Amino acid sequence: GAVVSQHPSWVICKSGTSVKIECRSLDFQATTMFWYRQFPKQSLMLMATSNEGSKATYEQGVEKDKFLINHASLTLSTLTVTSAHPEDSSFYICSAPRIREGAREQYFGPGTRLTVT
């Protein structure tokens, strides 16, 4: 079954509003989670690393004041898209690393499709 969940799975919002996306690790603790963005027919681009108990680390070119990340607990990270604009419409995916059967694996959430009108 799923080990990382995201909520909501899709959201439509008006330009200028803010949207919060939740990412939860379901049966393991994740001190680190990652947020990606994927535009249609393109690859996944890492936006930021979410660290439990400390500030997120943003990739170059990603506005930290626009994409607010909070890692409130060992199982929850949230991404808030502030003052959303149509160009922010995208597929947002989180992931969490987990050691399973001796192997390190990244588990991805099901993604959140954001449409800004």
Added chain:
Amino acid sequence: GQSLEQPSEVTAVEGAIVQINCTYQTSGFYGLSWYQQHDGGAPTFLSYNGLDGLEETGRFSSFLSRSDSYGYLLLQELQMKDSASYFCAVRADDYKLSFGAGTTVTVRA
């Protein structure tokens, strides 16, 4: 930084074998992962190579040559459900993944 190259698309018939190559240039390297993504879905983990050699998981195999900065994903006995995008991704030591542009595999009857 990281740079990965893989073919943009591959088409093959059911039952065939497809090999997707991936070459990379990275500032740090711990391993090469492969992910499958169907339209509208999230990536799902297929395989990981931390050491040189071949890893086999059912119909899928992955190979890595660190000295050549090269790896491939082999899809055998292709099925229609294998039509999807396949991404190679380099993993840094803190689990960060840098993805290639993806290869769209289309399986025809």
